[in-house]
Amino acid sequence: MRLLGRRLASCWGAGVARAAAKKLPSRRQLLRSAAWLLLVLLVLSAPSLLYHQYVQSVEMYFYQLQMEHMKALTAASPPSAAVNGCTIPLYDPFDARVRRFMTLWPPVECGQPQPYLTYVDGDGYIRVNHSGVRHAGLAEAGVQCAYAEIRRDAFTDDTVSYGARRAFADREKLSAPFVKAECTRRDSGKLVYEAVHAWVEPLSDALRARVLPADPLRPSVLIFGVDSMSRLNFVRQLPRTHALLTETFGAHVFTGMVKVGDNTYPNMLTMLTGMAARKKPDIKVTDWGDNKANGFFDDLPVVWKNFSENGYVTMTAEDQPELTAFNYLAKGFMEKPTDYYMRPFWLAIDSVRNFRSSDARCYGNTPHFEFLFNYTREFVEKMRDKRYFAFSFLTGFSHNSINEVQVIDAPFHALLEGLWRGGALRNTLVMILGDHGNRFDAIRATVLGRVEERMPYLAVALPPALRAAKPFLEEGLRNNNASFISWYDVYELLADVALGNLEAASRVPRFGQLGCSLFRAVPARSCPQAGVASEYCVCVREVALRAGDEAVQAAAQALVAHVNALLRRAPCAPLALARVHSAQLLLPNGGVSTPKGFAVEVRVAVRVAPSDALLEGTVERDAWEPLGRVRGEVARINKYGNQSHCIGDRTLRLYCYCVDLLPRSPPPPPAA
Numbered sequence: 066m067r068l069l070g071r072r073l074a075s076c077w078g079a080g081v082a083r084a085a086a087k088k089l090p091s092r093r094q095l096l097r098s099a100a101w102l103l104l105v106l107l108v109l110s111a112p113s114l115l116y117h118q119y120v121q122s123v124e125m126y127f128y129q130l131q132m133e134h135m136k137a138l139t140a141a142s143p144p145s146a147a148v149n150g151c152t153i154p155l156y157d158p159f160d161a162r163v164r165r166f167m168t169l170w171p172p173v174e175c176g177q178p179q180p181y182l183t184y185v186d187g188d189g190y191i192r193v194n195h196s197g198v199r200h201a202g203l204a205e206a207g208v209q210c211a212y213a214e215i216r217r218d219a220f221t222d223d224t225v226s227y228g229a230r231r232a233f234a235d236r237e238k239l240s241a242p243f244v245k246a247e248c249t250r251r252d253s254g255k256l257v258y259e260a261v262h263a264w265v266e267p268l269s270d271a272l273r274a275r276v277l278p279a280d281p282l283r284p285s286v287l288i289f290g291v292d293s294m295s296r297l298n299f300v301r302q303l304p305r306t307h308a309l310l311t312e313t314f315g316a317h318v319f320t321g322m323v324k325v326g327d328n329t330y331p332n333m334l335t336m337l338t339g340m341a342a343r344k345k346p347d348i349k350v351t352d353w354g355d356n357k358a359n360g361f362f363d364d365l366p367v368v369w370k371n372f373s374e375n376g377y378v379t380m381t382a383e384d385q386p387e388l389t390a391f392n393y394l395a396k397g398f399m400e401k402p403t404d405y406y407m408r409p410f411w412l413a414i415d416s417v418r419n420f421r422s423s424d425a426r427c428y429g430n431t432p433h434f435e436f437l438f439n440y441t442r443e444f445v446e447k448m449r450d451k452r453y454f455a456f457s458f459l460t461g462f463s464h465n466s467i468n469e470v471q472v473i474d475a476p477f478h479a480l481l482e483g484l485w486r487g488g489a490l491r492n493t494l495v496m497i498l499g500d501h502g503n504r505f506d507a508i509r510a511t512v513l514g515r516v517e518e519r520m521p522y523l524a525v526a527l528p529p530a531l532r533a534a535k536p537f538l539e540e541g542l543r544n545n546n547a548s549f550i551s552w553y554d555v556y557e558l559l560a561d562v563a564l565g566n567l568e569a570a571s572r573v574p575r576f577g578q579l580g581c582s583l584f585r586a587v588p589a590r591s592c593p594q595a596g597v598a599s600e601y602c603v604c605v606r607e608v609a610l611r612a613g614d615e616a617v618q619a620a621a622q623a624l625v626a627h628v629n630a631l632l633r634r635a636p637c638a639p640l641a642l643a644r645v646h647s648a649q650l651l652l653p654n655g656g657v658s659t660p661k662g663f664a665v666e667v668r669v670a671v672r673v674a675p676s677d678a679l680l681e682g683t684v685e686r687d688a689w690e691p692l693g694r695v696r697g698e699v700a701r702i703n704k705y706g707n708q709s710h711c712i713g714d715r716t717l718r719l720y721c722y723c724v725d726l727l728p729r730s731p732p733p734p735p736a737a
């Protein structure tokens with residue numbers, strides 16, 4: 066392991082190694098001191114050496130016995146490719162085992178629960194749609210439309226208020242980026258229409274003074290994230306978009322991309338800050354921590370701050386305000402985090418309760434994603450001559466099932482193609498990504514689904530002018546397209562762009578603490594060196610174990626006991642092992658990963674009562690703890706719905722079955 070450590074050059078190894086070489090003492094000096102040291106050590110440590118020898122032999126004996134026993138049970142291993150220190154599983158997106166999980170999803174059909182009475186034009190005028198009025202059989206003079214500004218409340222990220230209602234007849238210049246519009250009948254006062262509009266305002270004077278003109282050599286950045294999209298599922302469900310990216314945009318799609326945390330928050334936090342969301346054993350990187358996450362995120366060093374300092378105008382837009390990266394069970398930002406911030410719009414649209422479509426994916430007549438797509442398009446088009454950093458993230462169409470996302474393939478394709486054709490992306494680095502794969506649809510309980518959950522989609526396309534001017538950046542991306550990489554590496558790439566570090570050799574070791582920019586060679590590394598916690602590591606070889614095996618049963622019991630210990634203080638029912646769903650023996654991989662001492666690692670997925678939860682974790686067993694201990698986080702791999710409504714803790718929510726949901730036991734019989 067130690068030898069290996071030296072061979073694993075860091076992505077900036079050379080420069081630093083040279084600096085160190087100057088200070089090295091002469092070879093002879095070194096030998097002489099080493100000989101002395103050895104002698105002294107030998108005399109002092111003989112008893113302890115003997116003891117270690119004994120301990121090691123016990124451990125080794127246990128390990129060998131276990132491995133022999135388990136290897137006898139092995140089955141075939143999945144297709145894979147050895148890359149920088151990792152054997153990456155490479156499945157066919159249309160693998161026969163996946164087909165049974167693929168279904169056609171009903172197209173979005175909003176219908177027309179209300180007429181189309183108002184809209185906002187590109188110049189920021191709210192207008193009455195006269196043909197819409199006529200079309201609805203209303204007399205032009207018979208309806209009164211009005212709008213109110215949507216205002217973000219102070220000191221919170223979770224509420225908005227509305228300005229005074231302002232009636233308008235034909236058109237009126239908006240004084241705010243987000244407004245709520247209503248129309249009523251003049252005769253009865255009856256509400257006939259209700260909608261929320263967004264528009265992208267021109268730069269304020271303050272921004273105009275700070276924002277620099279577009280430049281392909283300091284490219285703008287458009288990140289569009291789609292929740293829970295593995296690479297394989299993106300290829301399956303969004304084929305037109307994927308083809309556009311690879312064929313037209315010339316995007317690189319990274320087949321060795323591995324997530325670093327469970328859900329959206331830890332993955333996007335790492336991508337945007339280079340930090341870990343929370344502390345992980347053996348990953349040497351600063352963490353933001355759960356405590357701080359219970360407060361606001363304003364002090365988080367998000368990379369958009371670095372873009373901002375370098376003349377970029379910034380934007381974030383995410384649908385589903387209760388699920389967004391920094392707001393799910395958290396407080397978000399006290400001050401608006403980016404120059405353009407769509408959150409108040411989404412908070413307001415959730416309060417629009419009239420004229421609902423029978424299709425839950427719509428607001429009134431409009432598919433939900435269209436608001437996010439349009440805002441993104443409008444921002445990119447209006448800022449095309451400026452430097453900008455835009456982060457859009459869609460959750461509502463992909464979070465629950467692997468299939469639901471297929472309905473956005475055509476509109477997503479249209480959005481990106483329209484921007485491309487119109488030249489609005491001429492100076493823009495485009496990054497399309499999933500934060501992780503699906504976490505609890507039925508596919509997740511399969512071997513393939515587990516790999517997908519850990520391997521999100523990532524496509525990166527450079528603007529053509531940058532490609533031409535700096536071919537080594539393009540080459541760097543291509544050379545890494547099959548490398549084992551993580552969000553820490555993507556953070557380095559973003560920091561490179563933000564800070565203009567775009568030469569062949571980096572001018573700094575790295576901006577964060579772990580990653581290697583995708584623009585330059587990513588060296589061989591272990592999972593912890595790439596910032597990937599062991600429970601998400603895909604580099605180990607694995608073999609399936611039989612559920613009935615004694616060792617598997619022991620591991621399953623250890624897993625359930627561990628989760629019950631976590632739940633001890635919570636108002637949750639104790640969980641009981643119902644059955645073992647699957648188990649794998651994790652084998653150290655030649656190259657970078659090495660056995661951890663002499664511990665045997667078994668990954669086990671179990672079904673528990675009374676919640677019917679599927680829980681999955683890694684159990685480590687050695688001579689001293691033959692029953693095993695759980696290492697890392699335990700994942701919940703099916704939905705928990707409302708089972709944990711009684712608890713707020715981000716982690717415990719995954720496991721908790723609230724006691725109030727237990728069937729009531731019959732009342733004790735009255736005393737005779």
Ligand SMILES: *[C@@H]1O[C@H](CO)[C@@H](O)[C@H](O)[C@H]1NC(C)=O
Nearest residue numbers: 181183184194196197198200
């Ligand atoms: C105006 O109303 C017509 C008729 O209902 C509709 O087809 C059209 O899309 C509306 N225009 C806008 C911009 O809402």
Ligand SMILES: *[C@@H]1O[C@H](CO)[C@@H](O)[C@H](O)[C@H]1NC(C)=O
Nearest residue numbers: 317318319320543544546547
């Ligand atoms: C990665 O790059 C190689 C060329 O170096 C190319 O043949 C391969 O198709 C690329 N893979 C992907 C997934 O883009």
Ligand SMILES: *[C@@H]1O[C@H](CO)[C@@H](O)[C@H](O)[C@H]1NC(C)=O
Nearest residue numbers: 365366367368370371564576
């Ligand atoms: C990036 O921005 C953060 C937050 O403003 C700051 O702490 C950090 O020093 C910046 N990084 C660089 C390399 O300028």
Ligand SMILES: *[C@@H]1O[C@H](CO)[C@@H](O)[C@H](O)[C@H]1NC(C)=O
Nearest residue numbers: 184185263431435436438439
């Ligand atoms: C979104 O943009 C398209 C194309 O410009 C337009 O037809 C549509 O009405 C817009 N939708 C909303 C909700 O503004």
Ligand SMILES: *[C@@H]1O[C@H](CO)[C@@H](O)[C@H](O)[C@H]1NC(C)=O
Nearest residue numbers: 706707708710711723725726
């Ligand atoms: C979840 O269940 C609890 C208790 O039965 C109930 O009070 C709460 O309203 C439910 N929430 C949802 C979203 O169904």
